[in-house]
Amino acid sequence: SAVISQKPSRDICQRGTSLTIQCQVDSQVTMMFWYRQQPGQSLTLIATANQGSEATYESGFVIDKFPISRPNLTFSTLTVSNMSPEDSSIYLCSVTKVRGPGLNTEAFFGQGTRLTVV
């Protein structure tokens, strides 16, 4: 399993400012994933954070808006830049671990960051 500590758990921010969300994992992992859930929507993958290389962004998400750092195998940050009310969402970090002889993967999540932009 994996235990992920994510902070802050919630924040209310002014539009135009930036917020950095941190995730610390209790074990080394190759990839960390950042998700967003806007109100009434699915959990949507923003990007995959790889240690030692640039993050890989999904369609519709760009590095200038969501810069990611991955300084080592247990830590990552996601910054939400130049925020607008549309960025109000729950942001989650996640890692996957292979479980059992069937090599199925299971995802583990941080507690989430509930962001409100006013």
Next chain:
Amino acid sequence: ILNVEQSPQSLHVQEGDSTNFTCSFPSSNFYALHWYRWETAKSPEALFVMTLNGDEKKKGRISATLNTKEGYSYLYIKGSQPEDSATYLCAFTSRAGGTSYGKLTFGQGTILTVHP
């Protein structure tokens, strides 16, 4: 684009009722189907990971079935309790490699509220 759909979007039941909800997913390149329970202010918690067509898994009062040929999974809760109130998410992983490796594509979730 992978499409994972869950229904219903929300559900209100009385304590003791049994309930079920659906997750539909692409049947091609199937690798695994995941169910998660997400309670407010907590991390999503894995319930089941299923990979084989016809799989049935059970954890206490909660069970799930999988049909990979037609691309759907059902989650059942028997004798719902107020503590079952949560958002239930399903997620699909594809057999495709490369940049798809390890990625989960989530449905919108079913919000379950169990009234005492």
